[in-house]
Amino acid sequence: MKSIALVAHDGKKQDLLDWVKAHTDFFADKMLYATGTTGSLLADVLGKSVHCFASGPLGGDQQIGALIAEQKVDWLVFFWDPLSSQPHDPDVKALIRLAVVWNIPVACNRATADFIVHSSLLQQDYQREVPDFRAYQNRLQPKA
Numbered sequence: 001m002k003s004i005a006l007v008a009h010d011g012k013k014q015d016l017l018d019w020v021k022a023h024t025d026f027f028a029d030k031m032l033y034a035t036g037t038t039g040s041l042l043a044d045v046l047g048k049s050v051h052c053f054a055s056g057p058l059g060g061d062q063q064i065g066a067l068i069a070e071q072k073v074d075w076l077v078f079f080w081d082p083l084s085s086q087p088h089d090p091d092v093k094a095l096i097r098l099a100v101v102w103n104i105p106v107a108c109n110r111a112t113a114d115f116i117v118h119s120s121l122l123q124q125d126y127q128r129e130v131p132d133f134r135a136y137q138n139r140l141q142p143k144a
């Protein structure tokens, strides 16, 4: 669980920032990717660099989706807002779709995000291997 993509819609940005603040140690050694506005807020809160793509409505979701397809993202945290409509809804759907296609963990709310952080920490404590979801991903690769 080394590289994490984080995205939040405007109505959920504070939720994401509150959640991140509660887990600053966890993020210390992680590579972070984010859509534009989310990423700049996260960089302020965490005091570490975040690779920021374009803002979501301008293509940031698609850029993160491409990164997932390149197998460069281990976990997607996407606090999307179920109570407001988005002009780039097809991109939102496409991002979630690619996370499912490539079988990476996806957290769309704080309960799930907490669950995954704790699971990851427990695996470290007990020195267990993180489930090898890359094995599933590799099955998606076209045969040469």
Ligand SMILES: O=C(CO)COP(=O)(O)O
Binding pocket: 007, 008, 009, 010, 034, 035, 036, 037, 038, 039, 054, 055, 056, 057, 060, 061, 092
């Ligand atoms: O719209 C978004 C995700 O769909 C998020 O974009 P921003 O982080 O630029 O606000």
